[in-house]
Amino acid sequence: MLLTTLCYIENEDSYLMLHRIKKKKDVNQDKWIGVGGKFESGESPEECLLREVKEETGLLLTSYRLRGILTFLSEGWEGEYIFLYTADAYEGEIGECAEGTLKWVKKEEISSLNLWEGDKLFFGLLNENAPFFSLKLRYAGDELMEAVLDGRRIVGKN
Numbered sequence: 001m002l003l004t005t006l007c008y009i010e011n012e013d014s015y016l017m018l019h020r021i022k023k024k025k026d027v028n029q030d031k032w033i034g035v036g037g038k039f040e041s042g043e044s045p046e047e048c049l050l051r052e053v054k055e056e057t058g059l060l061l062t063s064y065r066l067r068g069i070l071t072f073l074s075e076g077w078e079g080e081y082i083f084l085y086t087a088d089a090y091e092g093e094i095g096e097c098a099e100g101t102l103k104w105v106k107k108e109e110i111s112s113l114n115l116w117e118g119d120k121l122f123f124g125l126l127n128e129n130a131p132f133f134s135l136k137l138r139y140a141g142d143e144l145m146e147a148v149l150d151g152r153r154i155v156g157k158n
Helices: 045-057 107-112 117-127
Strands: 002-011 014-020 060-074 080-091 100-106 133-140 143-149 152-156
Touching: 002 045, 002 060, 014 107, 045 060, 045 080, 060 117, 100 107, 107 117, 117 133, 117 143
Parallel strands: 002 080, 060 133
Antiparallel strands: 002 014, 014 100, 060 080, 133 143, 143 152
């Protein structure tokens, strides 16, 4: 299982979203996601978060919070444990991203984007300011087959 971070940076009523359109052979191709990436050897989740956000956006986070752990499983791809963060303060200016296009998107418009189906579940938890959570998401292609929140199955298809 890969170890990764994923961060949704907030600015008033919007999140900074990344439209993944530039990488070849990308599980997130054409999807809108947050920013983040894979741990490097010896990194803590926070070190990975800060490095990846800086690399992908040019921003230095000054206030962030670990919101949950996602277990992401998709046929044909290595599984991931994703440390999910939100951030509400940063320094710097947004630059170009090698993985796609960065755009501020109003929170109420997020669900109209091309998202993973399970992302809509955790956006609901983020918007409710839910306590720390564990969410397992299992896919067959783009179809969400199973979602398990804090050990309870909330979506299930065989």
